Each structure stands twice: as C-alpha cells, then as structure tokens.
Amino acid sequence: GENVEQHPSTLSVQEGDSAVIKCTYSDSASNYFPWYKQELGKRPQLIIDIRSNVGEKKDQRIAVTLNKTAKHFSLHITETQPEDSAVYFCAASITKLTFGTGTQLKVEL
Amino acid sequence: GAVVSQHPSWVICKSGTSVKIECRSLDFQATTMFWYRQFPKQSLMLMATSNEGSKATYEQGVEKDKFLINHASLTLSTLTVTSAHPEDSSFYICSAVPTPVGGWSPLHFGNGTRLTVT
Secondary structure, eight states, X not given: OOOEEEEOSEEEEXXXXXXXXXXXXXXXXXXXXXXXXXXXXXXXXXEEEEETTOSEEEETXXXXXXXXXXXXXXXXXXXXXXXXXXXXXXXXXXXXXXXXXXXXXXXXX | OOOEEEEOSEEEEOTTOOEEEEEEESSSOOSEEEEEEEOTTSOOEEEEEEETTXXXXXXXXXXXXXXEEEEEETTEXXXXXXXXXXXXXXXXXXXXXXXXXXXXXXXXXXXXXXXEEO
8 A cells, every 4th residue: 555754753943944844655656645734633734735747836835846756745835934833744645545644843933 | 615524522431332423524425535543643544434325445454343434425424433442542533525536636624533431
C-alpha cells in the first residue's frame, strides 16, 4: 500500500518567516495530494490540494509543489502568523487517503 | 456545502460496553465514507472504508468483529465499538466524499468523537 513520510515533525518559525513542510510518497499511482491543518481536538481542515497533472498551486499565502518524478510534494506558507500554529498533515490518494505523520508548526511572536 | 456531522462528540463508557458513533452527510449523498482513528499526537490511521449497501472494507490489523460498520443509507454510516477496552480510547473521525471515489475529491471530515473507556 501507499506510504507517506513527512518532515519535519516539529517546526518553529518567527512570525513573518516562511515555513516549508515536505512529504514523500511511495506509490507512483497516487494522483491526489491534499494538505490538512488540524488544531488541537478538532477535525482536520483542508487547506490546499493538488492533483497529479499539476506541478504547483498557490492560494494566497499557501502554496504546494509536486514533483511526480521524485514522488515528493511540499507545502509552503509565507508570511506566517500566530494563527498558522497547528499540526499539518500531508496525504496521498489513489482511492483512499494515506496520511503523513504530521508536522507541529509553531509560529512565535 | 459538504457538511459531515458526527455524533456524539465525546463519550465515556465502561470497559466491556459497546459504543455507537454516527456519521451523517448533511447536504450530499456519500456512497463511501471512511473511518479514521487518531491517538494523541499521532496521525490519522484509516480503519475501514464504509460502502453503502455492502460490507465495509477493513484495513490490515483492524478487527471487523470489534469495530462494526453499517452504511445503510447514502447519508449515514455508523461505527460500533464492541466490548470496548481502555486501549480503544481514541479520537474517531469519519469522512465522506460527495462524488464517487476516484482520488479526485477532497474528504470532508466530521468533528470527531473522543472515546474514553474506563
């Protein structure tokens, strides 16, 4: 089955800096790659997603890049704010989602 | 749109009892729903895929006789944790897709159920 690795497990940045989270996947047939933000005790919220026929997608301060050849994709958050602090999960999907291990992002004032 | 409602949001039960969790798609039909389990500070682990009108598909290592799934309608799936034990204490989250499964549709998650078995 699909295996998704995510790094780093924790990330601390200063407010206004950029944050980058990286994921790799094992199954070249995966064709959908969403990113979720989860605050403590709450449901995961979809923040951005990308499909395998696209290399990059941007939504305001958030962008995702996909390298199908290398089987890795990354989340980029620019101009980070304290409210960006949360756990972020990447995922890869063919017919069902396999999640990465999560990244605890802390944006410090 | 694409709201998924999950009930209850939290439950405390005694060891040996059973607990039922409901997952409803409020404004769309979902032929497929997914049940995840999340232990503290860990990732979401898929337990099973719930298919309307047919048997659920369980992931490796998940006991189908312990975690009973029923998907009797296009808007409702239930997960019953039978003979619950303290090690079953976890955050259970359901999700649904409003279109046929094909890897293209984003999942919409319920609010989750915090189960504590004493």
